[in-house]
Amino acid sequence: MTDAAQPAPQAARARRRIRWPKALRSAPLIAGALISATIILLAIFAPFVATHDLTQMDMPNRFSGPSAEHWLGTDNFGRDLWSRLVYGARISVTIAIIAVTLSAIIGTVIGLVAGYFGGWVDLLLMRLTDIFLGFPPLVLVLAVVAVVGPGLLNVALSLVIVSWTEYARVVRSTTLSLREQNFVLAARAIGASPARILWREVLPNSLGPIIVLASLGLGTAIIWESALSFLGFGLPPPAPTWGWSLSYGTRFMREDPWMSIISGAAIMVTVLGFNLLGDGLRDLLDPRHQTRGKS
Amino acid sequence: MPLDATAPPAGAADTAPLLSVEDLQVHFPIRAGVFQRQVGSVRAVDGVSFQLGRAETLGLVGESGCGKSTTGLALTGLIPATGGAVTFDGARVGAARGRDLARYRQRMQIVFQDPFSSLNPRQSVRDILRAPLDIHSIGAPAERNEQVLAMMRRVGLRPDQAGNYPHQFSGGQRQRIGIARALMLGPDVIVCDEPVSALDVSVQAQILNLLADLQEELGVAYLFISHDLGVVEYLSHKVAVMYLGKIVELAEKADLFAAPRHPYTELLLGSTPSLDPRKRHGFTAQSETVPSATHKPSGCAFRTRCPLATDRCASEEPPLVPREDGRLVACHHR
Secondary structure: OHHHOHHHHHHHHHHHHOOOHHHHHHHHHHHHHHHHHHHHHHHHHHHHOOOOOOOOOOOHHHHOOOOOOOOOOOOOOOOHHHHHHHHHHHHHHHHHHHHHHHHHHHHHHHHHHHHOHHHHHHHHHHHHHHHHHHOOOOHHHHHHHHHOOOOOHHHHHHHHHHHHHHHHHHHHHHHHHHOOOHHHHHHHOOOHHHHHHHHHHHHHHHHHHHHHHHHHHHHHHHHHHHHHHOOOOOOOOOOHHHHHHHHHHHOOOOOOOHHHHHHHHHHHHHHHHHHHHHHHHHHOOHHHHOOOOOO | OOOHHOOOOOOOOOOOOOOOEEEEEEEEEOOOOOOEEEEEEEEEEEEEEEEEEOOEEEEOOOOOOHHHHHHHHHHHHHOOOEEEEEOOOOOOOOOOOOHHHHHHHHHEEEEEOOOOOOOOOOOOOOHHHHHHHHOOOOOOHHHHHHHHHHHHHHOOHHHHOOOHHHHHHHHHHHHHHHHHHHHHOOOEEEEOOOOOOOOOOOHHHHHHHHHHHHHHHHHHHEEEEEEOHHHHHHHHHEEEEEEOEEEEEEEEEHHHHOOOOOHHHHHHHHHHOOOOHHOOOOOOOOOOOOOOOOOOOOOOOOOOOOOOHHHHHOOOOOOOOOOOOEEEOOOOOO
């Protein structure tokens, strides 16, 4: 007993010396992370969380309102809104993650190359970016979806087309400042190839802004996906997209507003969560907020 | 140890200089207007020539903006030279491509002034020091970490700090890391670009001693760039004084400090505070304004500040010529 108790005070002292990471002291960041994590978990475990079959209609109970049987009530066909909500999360989150990942990869590669090599490479790539930025995004997205047809991957790809430019511009500007840093010069002096320099020296120091953009981008992508569904360009029914529920629910606003309110609230909370996460990460990763040595 | 392999045998008499620089020029274009036409150029380095032998230190001194750092960057190939010839160990460097250029880079390294921006904050010391070995495939991959630890010991860092990141070190320690990185490839020449200017005086001495020890052990030559004459005097064998992109005087250290010949050298030495009031040089500049490298004065660039300036200085540029005592001076009057 005494032997076991011996190291305890030391351990306690060690524990007290642990500084809480700054991340855990920012309320918006925690809230954003919790909301985002909840939505993503709901999306992943949708089959286990859903209480009813998606297409199971219960006509006598349509527009039932929240009850023990249907937690969030039912829609115009008597389908369970809770179940449709969590499956809707699955669609929104999947599209958002695909769109953001592809945009970030494409934009980052273009930004790194344009910023590092400069000259006509930069000119060419940045004018290309300007061309994409020149189109009104909604028109561009609608045009792409109209051409390639609705579908999960197609919607995601159409979002990539409007969102990769942001990453390209931000990464280009961080690359421009990083390539003048002495550690990049030193890497060149020891004979590192441009690819190695971009991958090992520039990219790791550009990750902060990319991560911030990506988490904000998830929110934006979800809004886009909902807007497309709202306009009828998203996944076709009976896919339980939030945008479609919101749009279709407006027809029954007078008799029963739940259908629109629930899906609208889902969109709002999700986007809020990702935006809080993004803003929190921005504060956390902003070099001006970083203090060395001090907590 | 690959480091020992590249060091010259002790006592080997080298007649040909290791590094020979002739008429090196670095001009930066100035562009203006809608079409970015070139309207002029900044002649940062404007015809610099010198030679550097094995295990030798050449101090390169001058005011801020005189082109000394640019000279160092151009020699290491980090900015392109616009003219001149660099011969390294008997081979023209300008013509080097691919594998030859890689060889040259391997043998010519650089240590930067700022110990904070010269190390990637996202890499541990081990990553930083391993990179040169990985890039040039030196040694078996499994042994590279051993080499890193050996180098850390050699420059006075604790090997158990190999996993630490740059922000966990002091300025002096970071500069040791920078020196270690430059040494990993076993170079013959290291360009030291103001390596101690950002450090406290007590730490400066430690780093200077380290550089001196490494030179003795490894036979590496330094091009030691600094504006601090005291530091240059401590470490250099020969000293070159630069003014507006040109060398105005090049001499053995003892000669230069005992009796500066070029008026600018005299001015520089006179501007160093000395503890001995009798040692003060009775020489002051005519003007404190340094002409810009875009619009250099005609003839001798220093004439606008020189007390000895005559009409000849305005019309005729003095060449850098050898004098009877072996030093090179570019002045009509001295």
